[in-house]
Amino acid sequence: MLLIKCPICDCEGDETDFHYGGEGHIQRPTSSNPDKVGDEAQRDYLYVRKNPRGLHSERWLCERGCGKWFHALRDTATMVISKTYLITDKPPAELKKAGKK
Amino acid sequence: MPDLDRNLALSHRHQEMENQALGIEMSERDDxxxxxxxxxxxxxxxxxxxxxxxxxxxxxxxxxxxxxxxxxxxxxxxxxxxxxxxxxxxxxxxxxxxxxxxxxxxxxxxMSDARSIIRLSGDRVREVLIKGCSFDATQPDFKPGTVRRLLFAEVAALAHFVDSNPDVIDLYVFRSYANYVWEWLLQTAHEDAGVGLFQVQDAPVV
Missing domain, CATH: 3.30.70.1520 (Heterotetrameric sarcosine oxidase)
Structure with missing residues (x-):
């Protein structure tokens, strides 16, 4: 069972007090004209997800605290959550660094 | 606007309370x-x-x-x-x-009619609370004034710590769950169902 701490309300609880929201920082292919968005870009946005061994950015909902979404950096090998940050924050530097390996 | 003589979710359950042997006192807040x-x-x-x-x-x-x-x-x-x-x-x-x-x-x-408030009071309130959720109600920063949302007995609830000595906790649950939570509390708060967490315990017989 993961122990998670919400960065907004400082509520610490186990996994069942939170709700998993999938991978973080997924961007919709932007275009004012939908015809210009290729099938591959749309497919990647909808279905293709990273499956790294190591740092993974994911979204969590603080269901029994403040009811807000936030991001967490979890190591998929050790299950250690090294960092939590706000939902509007950009991907932290360590995530980019881990992706380049 | 709440009706002054409104029909509360648990008003029909109060009359049976005299026959219950409970370790705490509980009632629905109607005020x-x-x-x-x-x-x-x-x-x-x-x-x-x-x-x-x-x-x-x-x-x-x-x-x-x-x-x-x-x-x-x-x-x-x-x-x-x-x-x-x-x-x-x-x-x-x-x-x-x-x-x-x-x-x-x-x-x-x-939101007056969306939720029911069950008031729990007595020395064993924290004990009853920790039986129903993962939150540790024994920690010292859970003091009067504290508000905590919980997954209590598998339903969404909110605990408001009102007073201590003896402890008084208001449990907010959705109205449709009120009867279920009441039933759950009747079982869990039974005077024979205590775990004796907050009292001096005898040393085990060797």
């Missing part, structure tokens, strides 16, 4: 109405206007509450508060808040 207030805590005009009506500033620290007169203001989120008001002055508070906050980006909503 308060509830107002859901939403707005941004960093919006100074909103905070000021809300404070003017309520007579006290909205609490901004997580999981805290403030009591002013008969009104309790419970922190629910960074942009949400639950206000419990005495039933008699409920309409007055509700309309005053609505009127004062019309020009602010805010929401005032009467």
């Amino acid at each position: 308060v109405g509830m107002i859901d207030l939403r707005g941004k805590a960093d919006d100074k005009a909103f905070m000021k206007n809300a404070a003017t009506v309520l007579g006290v500033e909205l609490p901004t620290d997580p999981r805290t509450s403030i009591k002013k007169g008969g009104i309790d203001i419970l922190w629910l989120s960074i942009d949400q508060w639950l206000i419990t008001t005495p039933l008699k002055s409920h309409d007055k508070t509700l309309s005053a808040l609505t009127k004062k906050l019309t020009k602010n980006h805010a929401l005032v909503c009467d």
